[in-house]
Amino acid sequence: MAIPESQLEAWSHQGAVTTSKATADSIKNALNAYNNWPEGIDFEVYLQGSYKNDTNIRGDSDVDVVAQLNSTFYSNLSEDQKRTLGLSPASYSWSNFRSDVLKVLKDYYGQSQITEGNKSIKIKANNGRLPADIVVCSQYRRYKTVSSNDFVEGMCFWTRNDDRQVINYPKVHYDNGVSKHQNSSKWYKPVVRLFKNSRGNISGDATPSYFLECMLYNVPNSKFGTSYQDTFCNVVNWLNEINLDNFICQNGQLILFGSTQEQWNTNQAKAFIKNLISLWNNW
Numbered sequence: 001m002a003i004p005e006s007q008l009e010a011w012s013h014q015g016a017v018t019t020s021k022a023t024a025d026s027i028k029n030a031l032n033a034y035n036n037w038p039e040g041i042d043f044e045v046y047l048q049g050s051y052k053n054d055t056n057i058r059g060d061s062d063v064d065v066v067a068q069l070n071s072t073f074y075s076n077l078s079e080d081q082k083r084t085l086g087l088s089p090a091s092y093s094w095s096n097f098r099s100d101v102l103k104v105l106k107d108y109y110g111q112s113q114i115t116e117g118n119k120s121i122k123i124k125a126n127n128g129r130l131p132a133d134i135v136v137c138s139q140y141r142r143y144k145t146v147s148s149n150d151f152v153e154g155m156c157f158w159t160r161n162d163d164r165q166v167i168n169y170p171k172v173h174y175d176n177g178v179s180k181h182q183n184s185s186k187w188y189k190p191v192v193r194l195f196k197n198s199r200g201n202i203s204g205d206a207t208p209s210y211f212l213e214c215m216l217y218n219v220p221n222s223k224f225g226t227s228y229q230d231t232f233c234n235v236v237n238w239l240n241e242i243n244l245d246n247f248i249c250q251n252g253q254l255i256l257f258g259s260t261q262e263q264w265n266t267n268q269a270k271a272f273i274k275n276l277i278s279l280w281n282n283w
Helices: 005-012 018-032 081-083 094-109 170-183 188-201 207-216 228-241 266-281
Strands: 043-050 063-075 114-116 121-123 130-141 149-156 167-168
Touching: 005 188, 005 228, 018 063, 018 094, 018 130, 043 170, 063 094, 063 149, 094 114, 094 121, 094 130, 094 149, 114 207, 149 170, 167 188, 170 188, 170 207, 188 207, 188 266, 207 266, 228 266
Parallel strands: 063 130
Antiparallel strands: 043 063, 114 121, 121 130, 130 149, 149 167
């Protein structure tokens, strides 16, 4: 028996957005109010994740916020290439920035409200503010050629537990999601929310939201539309038949499946697809 159109449509609804913006604004205000930043330091604070990309659903809680240092950046350039562009080592590094951000947040919110995770600084919910994961990072530039303007902007940071560099491209992820949404006649983002909500009906499912969104980004625009029932079937059938190995992340810069901690496992993805088929057939 098919999942009713009314159920699929209900799953497509977006969760609350007002409190996420207020949470990000609060963190931005905390960092901007600090008066002891070294001279010349430039940074920005912005939302990333489901709240930024309009794919949040009811029940999503933690707000993902980026505090990005821009006056210091890291890149894929060799030392010789850096010299060609006239780049020199910065005196204020990512680790300096992270230490300062941590101090500012503890002073502003109170030490009891702050904990340190492996990849982020976590702030507890309080006074209408949602819990937040703050990724403290530096700008990362993936140069395509040795030219000062020929790069893709990302961000990078190092994990606290094993000092491993993590590189991502949240701004490009957002821009590509907007384009995908427009090119699919505005079906893409509701359908991402639909599939995110469907996980609640699959026992033991632990499919990460980011990986799910990236997988759906690879689905052709022609599979979206007409109705939620048609879209569900078209998307799932296509995913069940296609080779997943060459799927890319929504940022278009990274491969979705692989062996690193920032990639997904194809066996897990295939199991999720099979569970979606079962969910449809046994509704």
